[in-house]
Amino acid sequence: MSEVFVKNEKSYKTKKIISNVLVYLFLAAIAITILVPFYWMLLTSVKDAIMIEQTPPLLFIKPSEWKLLNYTSLFDLVQSGPRRGQPLFPFFTYMKNTIVISIITTIGTSITTILAAYAFARLNFKGRDVVFGIIIATMMIPGEIFILTNFLTVNRLGWYDIMNQTYMDAILAMTLPFMTSVFYTFYLRQTFKQIPNELYYAAKVDGTTDFKYLLKVMIPVAMPTIVTIIILNSMGAWSAYIWPAMVTTKDSYRLVSNGLRGAFTDTSTGRTDYGQQMASATLVTLPLLIVFFTFRKQIMRGVSRSGIKG
Amino acid sequence: MEIKMLDLTKIFVSKDKKEVHAVDHVDLTIPSGKLIGLLGPSGCGKSTTLYLIAGLLKQNQGQIFFGEDEVSDMPPEKRGIGLVFQNYALYPHMTVRENILFPLENLKIEKTEAKERTIEMAQLVGLGEMLDRKPKELSGGQQQRVAIARALVKKPRVLLLDEPLSNLDARLRLQTREEIKRIQRETGITTVFVTHDQEEAMSISDEIVVMKDGVIQQMGEPQEVYDFPINMFVAQFLGSPQINIFNGEIKDKKIYANGMMIGKSKLPDQPIKIGIRPEGFIVDKEKQSEFKFEIDLVETIGRDTTLIIEVPGNEGSLLDKLTFKAIVDASEHIKAGDWVHFNIKPDKMHLFNLEGKLLK
Amino acid sequence: METKNNLRAWLYLAPMLLLMAVFTFYPLFNAFVISFYKDYLPLANDGAGSITGYTIANYGVIFKNQLFWQSLKNTFVLALVSVPLSIIISLLISVALKSIPKLKGFFQTVFFLPYVTNGIAVGMAFAVMFHRDYGLFNLVLSWFGITALDWIGGTASWWAQMGALMIFTIWESLAFKILVFTSGLQNIDKQYYDAAKIDHATKWTIFKRITVPLLSPLILYISITSMIGALKAYNSVIGLFGERLGAQPYSMITIVAFVYKYRSDFSFQGFYSYAASAAIILFFITLLFSVIQTVVSKKRIHY
Structure with missing residues (x-):
């Protein structure tokens, strides 16, 4: 057999x-x-x-x-041309701008996504599923389509003035369109949904308001997810390239990625100084790696979960 | 195919670095063509033993033979075994047919033959009509039978079943265990199944192996092990209701339970534990016996009456527990509150020393 | 009570919906509108913009534009090759990762590094590595007796450039996929693997018949999102080739790069509408790919 x-x-x-x-x-x-x-x-x-x-x-x-x-x-001052008197690679200016932008968008994104995720996860209202579906669908759309009109909107709001753009204008233009995230809303909603309903009903019976419940129960319980979102979102500003370049009129308003490309090619000879280029690339990469190794667990857990749930 | 285990040992290391001997120097020979029940409480090492036979776990020490072949270091896929998992582990994305066909494809069995054997096997387990369904469209009992078909279709040397009935409801369990017995008889394959349910093991096994703490306590035909338990653990593990254990002593060739004489023995004087099966009690109508109790509770089911007797529990008392049970004929008409004198059937009484070893 | 609840919910949603209305929904709709403007000058009239009517001709113009076809070709080749390749490679890596007893965490961390670095900075590092004379790639090739290849220099062939771009793109995209697949694999019940071993499956059969099917919902999700990502390739081209978008000007232009190029020329009449038309076409291509992938996979994912 x-x-x-x-x-x-x-x-x-x-x-x-x-x-x-x-x-x-x-x-x-x-x-x-x-x-x-x-x-x-x-x-x-x-x-x-x-x-x-x-x-x-x-x-x-x-x-x-x-x-x-x-x-x-990299920190030698440029002798001639439009950038005369500035460092060859104004790393610290770029860093400062990047950090400012990253803090503002992260605060904005956290607030809008927490509120929205709470509404989607916990509140019953007419049209909830339809609205949620529509919002989720926008994740499938390449964001590049929005940029065309957003540039015009920023211009109409007076933040893109070729002659007199202020630092404030530039910051508003760079941050406001990125003050929310569908993806993080979705991710946070999943976390909120895992918090048992009984907690909510118990709080209701005790006469707690929705907002207080969100503040005192939901946010503390979902803190690991929120921390992950904060870290991931802050890192986003480091790779922002096209939008900051588009809506800023001065080099000194731009972010690290913008400074990297083009700065080290001699326009008259077309030769690139690879040494300086790689030095600046290293300077830009280093802070990211430091952040990564500090928050390695949160970052990797967050990314893997968001991938699975998505 | 005979399965032989020599000095088999498996050690797990827990998180706090403690070593647990899940299987402890086991020597066991499972005869060819028999249905063997590996029986014991949870954590006794029975599933580990099964997984060692399957090759899914690797022993720390010892050898395993299938007939003449040593398989100790062989990976599971080379051992030629069929294994039915506790949760069946049917591939959820494959139909019943694909599930059963899968091992044959891997063995590169010629296609038309493989298809025929799949259908044949599905019919053997009574699933001929369900071939194109997905596992989640089947009931628990049907899934179980697909798992058996998948394990058997490749004509393995041995069939292993891990708690095969534990996920089924009571009615299906009875039905399925007859089914397993039938399939085993029809195929004649050496089968080992693991269970913690003594009744299940007793009812279908040709032989049972009782394990505790990674050590084999006793092996034999179910009735034989039941009638001649080698120690108190085996005596207590087999039988429902459980055997009653009394504290007692042997004095001048007489057996006393807390001072009451209940029988005779040729053994030397010593303190002992007395095991009496519930069915070993006979009502002494002449009221001669010293062994008498007031009945606390009476449960009559069919022709049997179970008498439940409470004993005040204190140091050195009759029982380590609070109550014991006796099963007598319903025709005795005993009511709660009656005083009843008992005689004990000698073959239903087992004497153990204080370490729990049988006294002969 | 009911209406009060409704009102409150919308209040919570208001910040997000307001921002999305201005920066997502309106722009999506407006992109269509812009693509039909005639002679559009977006910044004329103090930013109000000026048009001379509506036309469908903008689409005709870009369809006759050689550069647009170039961008379509580049984008498609890049997406259709790099996405399947990176999925297969990351699956293999994840399976290998799962099978090892030690150093799992170390490898996972190393593999994740590309995800947290600046694409443009690393792109520039790749550009140095691809240098014909003193780059690492040609050095390695020379060890195998292959003569130096101009990957991204002025004489680089289209295929060499595309190869370089693909290598960089795959390198960048592995991180996310490996991480997601690894945690996906962890969620597969170990019993299926034990059962497959008992069923005499070889490692390859287990991968093909058990792992991939059980992971298929995740693979579908990843392939759709990475396809969308690949169709929007832009930063990688900038990183590797700079603003010239290729070894020769525009030789590696992508659809998004095409959109940006015409957007930046907004002072020319109608150019903004060309950019919008190209963006709309990208939108439909993305949609089409997502639908095709979902439909095709529906037939193959049975669970």
Whole structure:
């Protein structure tokens, strides 16, 4: 009757060990692939002009031989042209702008999404499901479509004045359209929904108002999710590129991503100073990595959950 | 196919680094072609033993043989076993047909033969009409039978069932256990099933193996183990209602339960534990017996009457528990409050030393 | 009471709905309108804009525009190759991650890094790595005896540029997918894997017949969202190629880049409407892809 058994000829242990080694090798290869661009960024930033143009490229430089000129020269003042008198790469200005924008949008986004998620999760009202459905559907629309009109709206609101745009105007223009997020509303609603109904009814019986319930029960219970949203949203400002470039009239109003591209190409010769470019890229990447390693758990948990639930 | 385990040991390390010997130096031979029930309370190591046979867990020590083949280091897919999981683990995205066909595809069985065998197997378990349904469209009992069909279709050397009836309701459980017995008889495959339900094990097994704390207590035909338990644990684990354990002693070839003489023994004088099955009590109409009690509660079901007797519980008393039960013929017409004298059937009485070992 | 409840709910929703009305719903509707304007000058008349009527010709203009076809081709090739590839690669990585006993957390963290970094900064690092003479890619290729290739320099072929863009895009997009698939895999009951082992399935069969089908709802979700993401590719092109949008000007232009290019030329009559028309076309392409993927998958996801 039996036909499926296999004689114990091979050593299954060795087979298992070999397959384990192969899996680790595969993962290590991927890990190296992921890390190499960061390494190359740092490596190039500490090379001097001669090292950079060396072929084959240097793969390693002892820390004692690192050249920091690329970093120091980022702060040299530009001698001529429209950006005369400013640092070559005004990192601290960009950082300041980015942080300001990130704080404002995060506060705004938190407030609007918490309120909306609460309404969707807990309150019964006519048309709730329809409104929710419509809002969710907008996630499928490429945001680039909105930009065309939003630019005109910002202009009409007087925040985009080519001659006299103030810092305040620029900040309003950069933040207001991003004061809410459908995605985070959806994510937060899921968390709110997991809070048992009984808590709500108990609070109602005790005469608690909806708003007080939201403040005293929902928000504290959902705090891990809210923290994740705050972290993820704050990091968004770092990669914002097109919109800040579009609605600001002065370099000094822009964000880190805008400063990165184009600043290090000599317009007359078309040559790019890769050392300076990589130094600035490293400066921009570093704060993000610090934030990431500080809040690693919250960030990864938040992203994985949002992916699953979505 | 005979299954032989030699010195089999599995150690789990808990979070606080404590070692638990889930299976502890087990030597066990499961005879070919039999239906064996692995029985014990939860945590006794019976499921671990099953998973070791399946190869889903790896032993720390010892060997497993299927017939002449040593399978100790073989991965599960090479062992040629069929396993029915407690929750069936039917692939939710496949139909009944695809579920049953799956192992045959993996074994590269020729297609027309595989299809025929699938249909044949589905008919054997009585699911010929359900082949194109998804698992979630089936009842619990039907899912269970698909799982059995999937395990059997590849003609495994042994069939393993992990708590096969625990997810079924009472009525289905009775029906399904007859079904398992029938399928096992028809196929003649060596089958091991794990259960914590002694009644279930007793009713369908050719032989039962009672386990406790990773150690095998006793193995044998159900009735034999019931009639001749090797220790107090086995005696207590088998039988419903449970066996009554009395504190007593042997003195001058007589057996006393708390001073009341209930029988004779050739054993030397010593304090003992006396196990008396509920059906071992006979009402002494002559009222000669010293073993007499006031009845607290009477439950009559059909031809049996269960007498429940309360004993004041204190140090050195008759019972470690508060009550004991006796089953007598309903024709005795006993009422609560009556005083009843009992004689004890010698073959329903087991004597143990204070460590719980049977005294012979 | 009922109306009071309704009112309160809308009050909670008001901040979000107000912002969305101004910055999402109106712009969506207005993009359609703009795409039909004739001779539109958006900033004329003190920002009120000026038109000379309505026309459908804007669509005709961009359909005759060589650059638009170039952007369609680039976007499609990029999306249709990089999305399936990155899904397959990240699935394999996630399955491998699941199978290892140690270092899981370490690998997960490393793999997640691209998600939290600035795309433009890393794009620039890739540009340096793709340099013909002193880049890392050609060095590695030379180890295998392959002659240096101009990936992104002035003489780079279209395929070389596209290859570079794809490598960068896939590198960037793995992080999110690996994380999501890894937690998706954790949610699959271990018993199915035990059962499959008992059923003699090989590792590959388990992957193909158990893992992928059980993960299919998640795979569908990820493929739709990454397809939408890939169809809007822009920052990656900027990072890798700069504002020239290619080794040769515009050689790697995408639909979004096309929209932005015509938007920035708003002082030319009608250009803003061309940008709007292209955006509308992108909208429908996205919609079409989502619908096709859902319909196709519906037939294959049975659970």
